[in-house]
Amino acid sequence: MSDVFEALAHPVRREVLERLQQEGELSAGDLFDGLDVSKPTLSHHLKVLTEAGLVDRERRGTFVYYRIDQSIVEEVVHKVFDLLGVGHERREVT
Secondary structure, rough: OOHHHHHHHHHHHHHHHHHHHHHEEEEEHHHHOOOOHHHHHHHHHHHHHOOOEEEEEEEEEEEEEEEOOOHHHHHHHHHHHHHHHOOOOOOOOO
């Protein structure tokens, strides 16, 4: 789980996730067009997101498409809620 939080720590990776959330699926080229980073830098960020399980990638011919892996996002949200005690009944401390 720490690799997920590490992946989320970088603003470019959060921006990539935001764009994927809005668009559903984008090619690496489409992602590159909207970001102020070099292609090797974007490739690195996509690799980190993929290895953390936050995005899935699929090669179609010469293009690679990325989309958010909803199952890991749900798992992360539940973990954060558990850590913060959200959704649990509060016990009164006496």
